[in-house]
Amino acid sequence: MPTSIHSPLTRFRAEPYSPNIGAIIHGLDLTKTQDETTQDQLRAALARFEVLFFRNQPIDAAQHIEVAGIFGNPDGAKAYFPQSDANPLIEVIETKAGGPRYTTDQWHVDVSYLAAPPAGAVLHAQVLPESGGDTLWSSGRRVYAALDPGLAARLEGLTATHSIERSAWPEIIRSQENGEERFRQIRAERVPVSHPVIRSHPVTGEKLVFVNPKYVDRIDGLSRKDSDNLLEHLFGQFERPEFQARLRWEKDTVAVWDNLSTVHYAVADYLPAYRRMHRVTF
Numbered sequence: 224m225p226t227s228i229h230s231p232l233t234r235f236r237a238e239p240y241s242p243n244i245g246a247i248i249h250g251l252d253l254t255k256t257q258d259e260t261t262q263d264q265l266r267a268a269l270a271r272f273e274v275l276f277f278r279n280q281p282i283d284a285a286q287h288i289e290v291a292g293i294f295g296n297p298d299g300a301k302a303y304f305p306q307s308d309a310n311p312l313i314e315v316i317e318t319k320a321g322g323p324r325y326t327t328d329q330w331h332v333d334v335s336y337l338a339a340p341p342a343g344a345v346l347h348a349q350v351l352p353e354s355g356g357d358t359l360w361s362s363g364r365r366v367y368a369a370l371d372p373g374l375a376a377r378l379e380g381l382t383a384t385h386s387i388e389r390s391a392w393p394e395i396i397r398s399q400e401n402g403e404e405r406f407r408q409i410r411a412e413r414v415p416v417s418h419p420v421i422r423s424h425p426v427t428g429e430k431l432v433f434v435n436p437k438y439v440d441r442i443d444g445l446s447r448k449d450s451d452n453l454l455e456h457l458f459g460q461f462e463r464p465e466f467q468a469r470l471r472w473e474k475d476t477v478a479v480w481d482n483l484s485t486v487h488y489a490v491a492d493y494l495p496a497y498r499r500m501h502r503v504t505f
């Protein structure tokens with residue numbers, strides 16, 4: 224029977240990272256295959272803490288994909304980052320002087336412009352700047368729980384339009400070789416989608432706020448002004464430090480997050496230094 228999110232975690236120690244979001248997982252070696260019970264407990268821990276951090280995990284490409292496979296199907300939705308030579312399921316998120324600015328330094332849910340965005344992601348630190356380049360996660364569950372009840376009731380049943388065109392992707396893709404043609408195809412495939420503003424977490428059933436400033440264009444059915452005001456208010460709630468975990472990366476730190484219940488932000492304070500991360504979404 225799968226582990227309930229409140230069952231004791233016996234196969235590893237989950238040290239809360241902050242009272243509201245995140246845990247550091249101690250006592251696991253992710254270069255090894257995990258048994259079924261450990262996998263169940265990891266899924267339960269992710270549902271409970273929303274983002275899990277593992278230190279000193281020198282995983283290779285196959286092990287990275289295996290870790291993602293604990294949580295879901297790693298062969299799912301991908302963004303437009305370059306793919307690793309070792310395996311195309313691995314996205315290489317590389318920031319260097321003169322390279323593309325992916326604007327991951329904006330609160331976002333990965334690929335929320337898809338009808339079925341990935342449930343989560345596994346990010347592995349490959350090369351880090353001497354300092355800086357932290358990543359923050361903020362909890363949509365905590366944002367929901369802190370909403371004024373009148374506002375929460377008003378948001379119930381509303382949907383928001385998510386679009387790739389809000390983001391820097393069109394500019395990045397267009398600037399690449401054959402970019403105009405490629406972007407025409409992408410635009411035809413990636414029509415804007417509507418997602419509920421309030422969703423229920425697929426595992427815990429808890430309600431959460433599902434909007435992000437990178438991809439959400441508007442709340443459907445409201446005037447532009449009302450939509451902008453409401454979104455500005457909601458985006459502001461995610462910025463409250465009380466709902467956040469800020470990770471200081473070390474080489475071979477691995478982070479696993481719930482992409483539906485959190486938004487994240489990669490701090491771009493280290494440029495022109497180099498930083499490279501490998502990501503597998505699931």
Ligand code: SIN
Nearest residue numbers: 316327333358489500
């Ligand atoms: C991402 O936005 O998925 C990448 C975050 C990071 O580079 O820290």
